[in-house]
Amino acid sequence: MPELPEVETTKTSLLPLLEQRVQAVKVLNPSLRWPIPDDLDKLVGQRLVGLKRRSKYILAEFEQDQMLWHLGMSGSFRLCQPNEELRKHDHLIIDFEDQQLRYHDPRRFGCILWLDQHHQGKLIDPLGPEPLSEDFNAAYLREKLSKKNVGIKIALMDNHVVVGVGNIYATESLFNIGVHPAQPASTLSKLQVEKLVVEVKRILKQAIELGGSTLRDYTNAMGENGYFQQTLLAYGRAGEMCVNCETTLENLKLGQRASVFCPQCQPLKRNKA
Numbered sequence: 001m002p003e004l005p006e007v008e009t010t011k012t013s014l015l016p017l018l019e020q021r022v023q024a025v026k027v028l029n030p031s032l033r034w035p036i037p038d039d040l041d042k043l044v045g046q047r048l049v050g051l052k053r054r055s056k057y058i059l060a061e062f063e064q065d066q067m068l069w070h071l072g073m074s075g076s077f078r079l080c081q082p083n084e085e086l087r088k089h090d091h092l093i094i095d096f097e098d099q100q101l102r103y104h105d106p107r108r109f110g111c112i113l114w115l116d117q118h119h120q121g122k123l124i125d126p127l128g129p130e131p132l133s134e135d136f137n138a139a140y141l142r143e144k145l146s147k148k149n150v151g152i153k154i155a156l157m158d159n160h161v162v163v164g165v166g167n168i169y170a171t172e173s174l175f176n177i178g179v180h181p182a183q184p185a186s187t188l189s190k191l192q193v194e195k196l197v198v199e200v201k202r203i204l205k206q207a208i209e210l211g212g213s214t215l216r217d218y219t220n221a222m223g224e225n226g227y228f229q230q231t232l233l234a235y236g237r238a239g240e241m242c243v244n245c246e247t248t249l250e251n252l253k254l255g256q257r258a259s260v261f262c263p264q265c266q267p268l269k270r271n272k273a
Ligand SMILES: [Zn+2]
Pocket: 242, 243, 244, 245, 246, 247, 262, 263, 264, 265, 266
């Protein structure tokens, strides 16, 4: 599933569209998580004036209207020339002056919506801070975790605590700071929370720099693969040896998600350190 680094990478790869005017819009298949609105031709004649990312949403600002795009489980945007052959599962085509933008989504969990008050209030306003912003800091996180008795990994993946820390990033950052994924969130020491904030930011930045590949077949809008997956130390490595101590890595199900950890480097502590 595309995670924050992939969405950031996607947003960056769409920047060539900025300042270009929409020439035509064609919906091939409106069926996504929510149907693609049937009045997208309002975009025709408008220039794209801004592209931002909030959590895993891309906010596309046109001169008059704003849109909210989400890649869901398997969505991708592609910049291409109009004569390129359509692919199965291409849902939407937006013709800009110099290029064509196509949205492709085999599993159809993505969304293409207007960013109106309803969607702002329902989808954007409840989100916690961006992990790479200054609002996500140790003082903030300690305060948030102090009331939570769920495992730290579940707390870290909660979008109300911080956005965009998916399973891979939570698994890797907890491995790197030696904290067990099921340790009750409120029991982390001050030092552990400080290290966790630093580590989450470091690993997300690294993933963005490497083009953010959390999924083998993920490609950005240029059709390029990311390299981040090759750097993972714990995620996807259950049964392999820990790079630090050579203990066999174990897998634990937490909130329906695989959680790989090293029983030696990440001992479970039930009480505050
Ligand atoms: Zn170990």
